[in-house]
Amino acid sequence: MGGVTRTIDWDTDAIVIVDQCALPAEYRLLRLRTVDELIGAIQRLAVRGAPALGAAGALGVALSARTRGTATEAIRADAERLATARPTAANLRWGVERALAALPGGADAVLAEAQAMLTEDERVNRIASRHAADLLLELCARRPLRLLTHCNTGRLAAVDWGTALGVVWHLHAAGQVEYVLADETRPLLQGARLTAWELAEAGVPYRLLPDSAAAAALARGLVDCAVVGADRIAANGDVANKIGTYGLALAAARHGVPFIVVAPSSTVDTTLADGSAIVIEERAATEITHVAGTAVAPEGAAVFNPAFDVTPVELITAVVTEHGVFAGNRG
Template structure:
């Protein structure tokens, strides 16, 4: 993919000091437009309206967001307390995905050392994310081939966990790309991912660009596709993984997991280790973000539900560990459904 979700543009910004450049994913696939982010308000807005989204991409955004805040502080003469509050706004812009806070926390201790130290650390976060994504994709592909015994795989995906959700390469879609590079992908079913259609708009866009055979299907078709034997596995990303292997991901993932268990095919979760939150024992502790109801009751600005009918719009659901066949990170593959835990302890 030639387009990245975000990057640090060294030639942009005031006096050419550099600025965060974000691909506005709300406009894809019909319009390709970038935002140059030089203030915290713009960054928090971009995160909130999903101009930038996807757990690993949010981690890098959080790290680079500290630099954005420091630059604004220098321009506007903020004191340390104001800078702390503004960095907190970036950190807390979306509650469910752990990577955003992780990215901020990874570079924040370096603020006293100055902008150059924070920027260097943030760019390292981006480089390490790509390396992690490539490694977890390799490990996951090997695991899937061994587990399924298939020569070529038919894969189901839910939401977008590709280049557009990361600094580069992708997680769940990175696994598909790794398999495709080996000539081992037969077909991909991409769930449309209501209500904002990340699968139809973004995953299909990436698959088309890579020339990978695919189709978009309604979310409600996923269980039937699985039960009819049309796929060999489901591969999804994650926004937070707890110590016991519970997984928070885009709402609808739980339904995919239930169908996979019933059909006896693996559900593999692909995510970098930064998505693992060992401080959380299980998924009951995860805060589920609720987004505006209008995202459900309206479509492209047109109301599709009666006036006065509210929309219920949880952005994520939690799939319990017993339904998660495997979690692949750059550190290896664990099998929560078989009793493996991310913290290495035993359920027995």
């Protein structure tokens, strides 16, 4: 797919990312040479997805360490700015803190740790998605499977491979996918722009649908299983994911369709007892009031634009990580 193997990587003196704001019209690589450039890319969603953000956080610390040398406090200040660039995704701070722990060994040690995390990301997500694919084959009797997904959870959301779409790659290779229904995913249409692009690249049959049509697809019996990713998982198994996930889970529960969450264990935040304490990022009003720079709402329209919502564990059939089904602390 495309011109490079990884969605985010290190090359000589810069972080190289696939610019996800340019897709699907253009496959474009960006070289980020400063922490400020990386933070800007994170905030405008040129790099996004929980696992990819973990890698971005780690590489950002490496970039700072190589730039600032022995200025430890300045590096730690850069690390904190990176960690808070997007508040909901647990992996961003996890990646920052893991790389920062290598700082006493110097800049080369930080970079080595960050690069090890890149390799680990693909391995972990392949394992997690394999576990989830096996679970789906146990839960769903119909063959081949008809899957519904939300937002983008493929290799663009990770260093490589992906989480929920990683399940699709496993099942498609085994001839077990009839089609994927991909929600367009408001407000930035990551499903339409990114998931559809990945599915087309992989040759997986798919149909794109408005978020508001997902419940209708479930009601009409067009879906065997819903499978999504996660940006933060509380200790009890509550899941924060892209806005619209909660509504999808409600509809899946109403129609008796399994609802599976796939994520690396780094997405689990054991400091939070449940999802009520998860900070939900709110995005700019213009992401709703404008499309491609053109106003589609009256000037001055008030907007509620949360980037994520929280799905309670009671609506989730299983949360699956590289360690298998996450039981959580449900007591």
